[in-house]
Amino acid sequence: MNVIEVNALEKIYNDSEVKVYALNGVDLSIEAGEFTAIVGPSGSGKTTLLNLLGGLDQPTSGQISIGGTDISKLSSSQLIDFRLRNIGFVFQAYNLIPVLTAKENVEFIMHLQNRPKEERLTRTMSLLKAVGLEGRENSRPNKLSGGQQQRVAVARALASKPKFVLADEPTANLDSKATENLLEIMEELNRNENITFIFSTHDQRVVNKARRVITLEDGKIISDVRK
Amino acid sequence: MITSIAWKNIWRNRMRSVIIITAITIGMFAGVFTSTFYKGWINQRLEAGVETEVSHIQIHHPDFSENFELKNFIPDGAITSDEIARMDFVNGVSPRMVVQAMVASSETGTGIKILGINPEKEKTVTNLYSKVPEGKYFEGVKRNPILIGEKLAKKLKVKLHSKLVITLQDSQGHLTSEAFRICGIYKVGNGMFEEMNVFVMKSDLARFVQLDESISHEIVVHLKEHGQLTPNSEMLSGKYKNQLVQSWKQMAPELGLLNEYGSIYIYFFIIIILLSLGFGIVNTMLMAVMERVKEIGMLMAIGMSKFRVFWMLMLETVLLTLTGGFFGILLGIGVTFATMKSGINLSFYAEGLEDMGYSSLVFPVVELEMVCVIVLLVLMTGLIASVYPARKALKYKPAEAIRIDM
Numbered sequence: 124m125n126v127i128e129v130n131a132l133e134k135i136y137n138d139s140e141v142k143v144y145a146l147n148g149v150d151l152s153i154e155a156g157e158f159t160a161i162v163g164p165s166g167s168g169k170t171t172l173l174n175l176l177g178g179l180d181q182p183t184s185g186q187i188s189i190g191g192t193d194i195s196k197l198s199s200s201q202l203i204d205f206r207l208r209n210i211g212f213v214f215q216a217y218n219l220i221p222v223l224t225a226k227e228n229v230e231f232i233m234h235l236q237n238r239p240k241e242e243r244l245t246r247t248m249s250l251l252k253a254v255g256l257e258g259r260e261n262s263r264p265n266k267l268s269g270g271q272q273q274r275v276a277v278a279r280a281l282a283s284k285p286k287f288v289l290a291d292e293p294t295a296n297l298d299s300k301a302t303e304n305l306l307e308i309m310e311e312l313n314r315n316e317n318i319t320f321i322f323s324t325h326d327q328r329v330v331n332k333a334r335r336v337i338t339l340e341d342g343k344i345i346s347d348v349r350k
Numbered sequence: 351m352i353t354s355i356a357w358k359n360i361w362r363n364r365m366r367s368v369i370i371i372t373a374i375t376i377g378m379f380a381g382v383f384t385s386t387f388y389k390g391w392i393n394q395r396l397e398a399g400v401e402t403e404v405s406h407i408q409i410h411h412p413d414f415s416e417n418f419e420l421k422n423f424i425p426d427g428a429i430t431s432d433e434i435a436r437m438d439f440v441n442g443v444s445p446r447m448v449v450q451a452m453v454a455s456s457e458t459g460t461g462i463k464i465l466g467i468n469p470e471k472e473k474t475v476t477n478l479y480s481k482v483p484e485g486k487y488f489e490g491v492k493r494n495p496i497l498i499g500e501k502l503a504k505k506l507k508v509k510l511h512s513k514l515v516i517t518l519q520d521s522q523g524h525l526t527s528e529a530f531r532i533c534g535i536y537k538v539g540n541g542m543f544e545e546m547n548v549f550v551m552k553s554d555l556a557r558f559v560q561l562d563e564s565i566s567h568e569i570v571v572h573l574k575e576h577g578q579l580t581p582n583s584e585m586l587s588g589k590y591k592n593q594l595v596q597s598w599k600q601m602a603p604e605l606g607l608l609n610e611y612g613s614i615y616i617y618f619f620i621i622i623i624l625l626s627l628g629f630g631i632v633n634t635m636l637m638a639v640m641e642r643v644k645e646i647g648m649l650m651a652i653g654m655s656k657f658r659v660f661w662m663l664m665l666e667t668v669l670l671t672l673t674g675g676f677f678g679i680l681l682g683i684g685v686t687f688a689t690m691k692s693g694i695n696l697s698f699y700a701e702g703l704e705d706m707g708y709s710s711l712v713f714p715v716v717e718l719e720m721v722c723v724i725v726l727l728v729l730m731t732g733l734i735a736s737v738y739p740a741r742k743a744l745k746y747k748p749a750e751a752i753r754i755d756m
Contacts, residue, residue, distance in 0.1 A: 179651055179749035200655065207653025214752060218648040222358035227351075234351045235654055283653070 126286050126319055127153040127176060132185035134171050134342075145171040147342035149185070153287070156317040158310065160324050160333035167339040169323040170291065176321065177210055177289045178202045190286050207235055211280030213290035217272040219264040225251060225275045226260040232283045250278040254308050270301025274308060281312065287319035294326045306332050352658060356665035360673075363638065370634045371674040374728075377627045378678025379685070381620040382724060386686040386714040387694065392612040394539075394709050399605040400576075402538045404598040405444075405475040407571040407583050412594045414567055418450045418463070420521050420559060424593055427566035434571055439582050441574045442474020445566035447555050451518035453548065455506035462502070462548050464516065465568075466555030475572040478536055478549070485510040485534030494554050495533035499544025501704070503535050510535060520559045528558050539709035613720070620724060624731040627674075631731070635667050635739035646743050647751020656744050663740035664733065671732030679724060686714040 129151040136143040146168045153159060161169050174180040175187060178194050187194050189209060197205055206212075219228045226247055233243040251260055254274035264272050273293060280288045290309075294302040310332060312318045322329055330336055338346040360367050400406065409430070414422040424430060431445040447466035452459055469488040473479050478497075479487040488495050496514060498506075508514065510532055517527040530550060538544060556563040573582055579597050587595040599606035639646070649659055693711040696703060703710050746754075 174749045177651070179747070203650060203653055203655050206651065210653075212648075212652050214648065216644075218645065218752065220355065220645065220649075222355060222362060231351065231355075232652055235652075235658070279652070 124155050125152045126155050126157075126190060127151065128186070128188040129176070130186045130188075132172075132175065132187065133183045134168075134175060134180070135183045144342045146175070146182070149342070149344055151337070151344065151347075153319065153321065155286075155319055156313065157335055158313045158320050158333055159335040159337060160322045160330050161337045161339060162324060162330055163339035168342040169339055171342075172339065173289055173291055173321070173323045177212060178206050207232070207283060209286045211283060211285035211288035213273065213276045213280050213288060213293045215292040215295045217264070217269070217276050217296075219272055219275055219279070221264050224261045224263055225256055225267065225271075225278075228264070228275055229278045229282050232279055236283060246282060247278075250281055251275075253281075253312065254278045255304070268301065270297050270304055273297060273301070273305055277305070277309060277312075281318065287321060290320060290322045292324055292326070293322060294324065294329055299328070302326065302328055352662050353665055353669075356662050357669055359638070359642075359662075359666050360670050366634060366637065367670060370630055370670065371677070373630055374627050374671060374674025375678040375681065377623045378675050378724075378728065379681040380678075381623045382679050382682025382721075383685050383714070384619065385616040385720060385724070386682065386690075386716050387712060388616055389612065389717060389720065390690070390714040391708060391712045392608050393715055394713065396605055396609055398538055398540060398709065399602055400598050401477050402481060403476070403540065403543050404601050404605075405570045406573045406576065406579060407586060407595060407597050408601060409569040409571070409586070409590060410567065410594045410596075412592070414448075415594070418448060418567075420449065420519075420561065420567075423447075423561075423565045423567050424569060427569065428564040430590065430593075431566060431569050434569065434586070439574055439578060440571055442471070442572045444468065444471040444475040444570045445552075446472075446568040446570060447552050447559075447561065447565060448567040449518055449555060449559055451516050453502075453506065454515045454517070455508045455512065457507045458505070460502070460505060460545075462516075463546055464518075464555060465547060465549050466552035467549055468552050472549075472570075475570045478538070481538050482534040482536045485532065487534055488551065489533060491531045491533040494528065494530040495551065496530035497534045497536055497549040498532055499547065500535050500537040501541045501544035502546075502548065503532070505545060508532060516558075518559065521561050526558070530554075539704055539711075541705040616720065617723065617727070620727060624727055627671075628731050628735045631667060631671055631735040632738055634670070635663070635736065636742065638666070639663060639739045639743040643743065643746055643751050644754050647746055647748045647754070651748040651752060659744060660740045663743060664736040667736030667739070668729065668732035671728060671735065675725070675728035675732075679721065679728075683716055683721070686716050690714050690716070 129149055132146050132149040133144070134146040136145055149172065161172060163169050175182050182195050185195070192205065194202065194205060220231065223231060229247045229250055230243045233246065251257060254277055256271060256274055259267065259271065267275065294305060297305065306329065309320055313320055322333065324330060335349045337344055409424065411422040411424055427445055431443050434440055435443040444467060449464045451462055451464050453462050482497065488497065491511070506514070512532050514530050514532065515527055516530055517525065520526050553563050556565070573579065583595060583597040646659060650656065690713055693713045696710045696712060
């Protein structure tokens with residue numbers, strides 16, 4: 124079953140009367156349980172594609188269907204709610220809420236979803252355990268290493284029970300040990316719980332782990348390899 | 351959870367928040383204490399004006415107040431006075447004889463108004479009897495006792511039991527003089543009143559001006575319920591159509607003005623303080639929000655609605671404002687309570703103040719209604735101050751905000 128269906132996707136930036144094609148006719152489908160890396164040089168359109176898949180930006184033309192909903196037709200407030208219920212985000216700079224503990228950061232998104240407190244707490248604890256942060260639940264982000272913070276971000280992304288997780292260069296700020304550790308955790312979650320991960324990355328280690336590698340150049344998919 | 355995040359956000363930049371909270375605390379302390387002080391002052395002035403000087407209602411012959419002529423007395427004054435005394439809303443009645451005269455001591459002389467009273471009846475309409483620190487209220491002097499104000503005593507350079515000579519034109523038109531002896535010196539904190547008004551026994555004055563003791567120029571009425579001032583005054587006015595019936599608000603309009611607009615001045619003052627604090631709050635929140643654009647972008651990216659982000663930032667501003675407001679108001683009330691028993695002595699300025707009728711010893715008062723309104727005003731300041739920074743934060747698209755390098 125396809126989680127994401129993208130047809131003839133275009134994103135054009137009008138920069139002082141010169142049209143810049145950030146994405147130029149992208150067709151793509153991603154199935155549930157895939158572990159996909161999107162690669163390509165800077166300016167190839169990776170970030171634009173990720174923003175569009177994540178509902179953070181609107182395409183100029185084309186369709187993006189997520190779980191059967193065409194998100195290119197949603198208003199900005201509908202999109203916020205859609206993101207909350209369907210998409211998990213992991214950012215390059217972790218972007219945790221600094222005043223909250225690891226536990227509260229994970230719980231927060233379920234609070235936004237108005238889930239009952241009991242469920243929030245059980246799920247938070249099991250997710251933190253899954254990312255190997257048992258015993259660090261009450262630490263604030265500034266007391267955690269980069270790798271640990273990114274694992275909290277992964278737990279947060281999963282907390283909302285999303286259809287897929289978008290990770291924008293998740294390992295860019297991590298050393299090799301933390302990268303390996305994070306990738307192992309995500310791979311495990313993917314394998315055991317069938318969670319769909321989509322990365323944009325420059326990192327060869329991530330590319331090596333990915334089971335599908337989509338390469339972009341000048342706003343077009345130039346290769347799509349399944350391992 | 352959002353409230354707890356908002357509260358924690360306030361303490362991210364501890365120094366900045368402490369500075370603005372301190373500013374709000376000082377501003378609100380100044381506002382609250384000035385208000386309780388001013389309110390106390392107004393209340394004292396009102397209390398002195400109404401309970402000591404004017405009482406609630408006065409009745410005169412319509413022409414009397416123009417030139418204080420002896421012949422302009424209230425016809426059937428004694429009957430009228432007894433009639434009013436029997437009315438069920440009346441607490442007390444004092445019929446007075448009023449004459450303008452010259453008073454002279456061995457040193458100097460001045461013009462005054464003599465009020466001939468029955469000391470016991472007078473006790474039911476004013477509290478003058480309780481404001482006699484020197485001597486006694488019509489006791490201790492057998493013949494022609496006179497009660498004069500402290501300010502007049504100073505002016506005439508006389509003391510308790512000194513002799514004064516009063517000269518006036520009697521009802522027959524003859525200039526006549528008589529000696530009186532000071533039985534007491536009253537002090538009401540209103541220099542003008544103290545300097546102008548002396549009190550003697552009505553029987554002494556009647557004999558002096560050759561009028562019957564039953565004649566009155568002024569009937570002073572004290573009501574059981576001050577709240578019924580206007581209806582009771584209108585009722586008397588309707589009943590005694592040929593006389594001039596006036597409530598204290600009509601007789602002393604400046605007191606009525608103080609009563610009605612005193613609170614408005616206070617609120618106006620506090621609004622000005624809050625307005626200037628509001629700009630400081632906006633500035634602080636703007637800094638706090640602008641350095642968090644990336645985080646706010648992230649919150650919207652993961653699915654926090656604009657309304658919730660707005661709500662969080664508004665709560666932050668309101669909590670910041672209320673914290674400062676809380677300490678300021680508490681401090682203001684605390685200092686008020688600490689000084690409300692002993693009073694605050696302004697004797698350095700006292701002479702000028704007392705000349706205008708204001709006491710130099712001020713007892714601040716806390717009024718619940720005033721505190722509630724101030725709390726509401728603080729809350730409103732927080733709400734209004736939150737709008738601009740919050741709107742500014744929501745202007746960014748999440749995709750752009752996340753990638754801003756801070």
